[in-house]
Amino acid sequence: MQFLSDNAASVHPAVWEAMRKADAAASPYDGDSLSVTLDEKMAALFGRDCAALWVATGTAANCLALATMVPPHGAVVCHEEAHIEMDEGGAPGFFLHGAKLLLCQGEGAKLTPDTIRAVIDPIRDDVHQVQPHAISITQASEYGRVYRPEEIAAIRALASERGLGLHMDGARFGNAAAFLDSPAGDVAGAVDALSFGFVKNGAMSAEAIVFFDEGQADIARYRRKRAGHLQSKGRFLAAQIHAMLDGDLWLGNARSANAAAAEIAGACADRLMHPVEANELFVRCTPEEREALREQGFGFYDWGEDAARFVTAWNTREDDALALAKAIASL
Incomplete structure (x- = not known):
């Protein structure tokens, strides 16, 4: 009776079937019909234009998303218990070429505008100190706590005021949506990029980076290739995501x-x-x-x-x- 991690859960039969059907000749990399139609499918789910890129791991999804927002001399604001700080083996520093993580406190591993300001307000606006360029929040948080839409809106307002990007680590995005019983667009809020997790929720090896800014997606496509995450047979990752989205399997799971x-x-x-x-x-x-x-x-x-x-x-x-x-x- 295992309660170690949802990472260890079995692959949903619908995902296996979708991968079997994808095992046919098709365009390589991300040129197949399954990969190409992910944008349209995600736009329908979130109710606004977006671009979706598949990757194999949540770590890659988080770091490639943040790399589009943060230069090597910049910083990401996150909770001190955030996955990018505690459980990704230094990958943010690797993918972001040395960018720093600025750590905040907050009950339930959640950020608030006040806890963010406590970290960024003392930073002088000069070249001698690392400047924040993005905020990363986790939905649901590392302690299983869910951000309400108004909480995300408050953080979005602060991010816009300070000219910061807003990223959401959605490794358990489905669980947050199920708890809130709200549309996916409300659960994500006005973030710039979402790491939409599927592996913990029934997929085998596919996560999606959902960009709500096509310019960021264009940058990420080059970074994905450079990082070794542009898989030759990407249709198998796209097939998993389609299977999870079809009939809202992601939400039912x-x-x-x-x-x-x-x-x-x-x-x-x-x-x-x-x-x-x-x-x-x-x-x-x-x-x-x-x-x-x-x-x-x-x-x-x-x-x-x-x-x-x-x-x-x-x-x-x-x-x-x-x-x-x-x-x-x-x-």
Whole structure:
């Protein structure tokens, strides 16, 4: 009964079938019909013009998006727990050729205009200090917290006031949309670029960078090739994204994952460290309690000395979620 990560979830059958159908002669790289029609499909989903580029990993999606906004001498403003800071092995510095990350605090791993100002206001406007060029937020956040549309709008207003780009790491964008039960355009807000995650939600190896500025997309196409992410048979990545978008499979899968997390959360009471708004649970557990759960067959990650993280996925079995809920309640 695995709750380690939604990265470990199986590939959805519809995605496998879409890849099988794509296994035919076609134009190489991103010239095939599946890749070419992604822009139109994403524009329909978000309700505004955009350009979508496939890549194989979330790290590449985040860093290639930010590289279009931030020069080597600039900086990205992000939360101190952001994935680009904690879990991408220095990739932002590599892809952005040395650009800096300016770290903010914020409850639930979320940024606010005030926490952003606390970091950028003291920076002098001269060549002796690194200047911010973009803000990156995560939807849902690294602690499973969801930005409401008005929260994103407030950050967008600050970004526009200061001339900063706005990027959204949407590795669990589907889970945020399922929680808000709102159109994708509202969940993303007026960001400049979105890393739209599919791998955690049923795809095998495809993520999308959605640019709402065609000029940024043009830059990213060159950077994607230079970074080794322009795959020769890109139709297989495009096929996965199409399969996830068709019939809103991405949203249905996320709803399933969220429902499993909510089932478990109901048994955690005051053990919960954060409200459960997506598919991650951070639960206070002693080392002895964690060992007891593992002896019952549950897989999960330790989260510091006295906590555990449980992540549900699109294919989490209801019986497994109920069993974990019962086990936590009986600790």
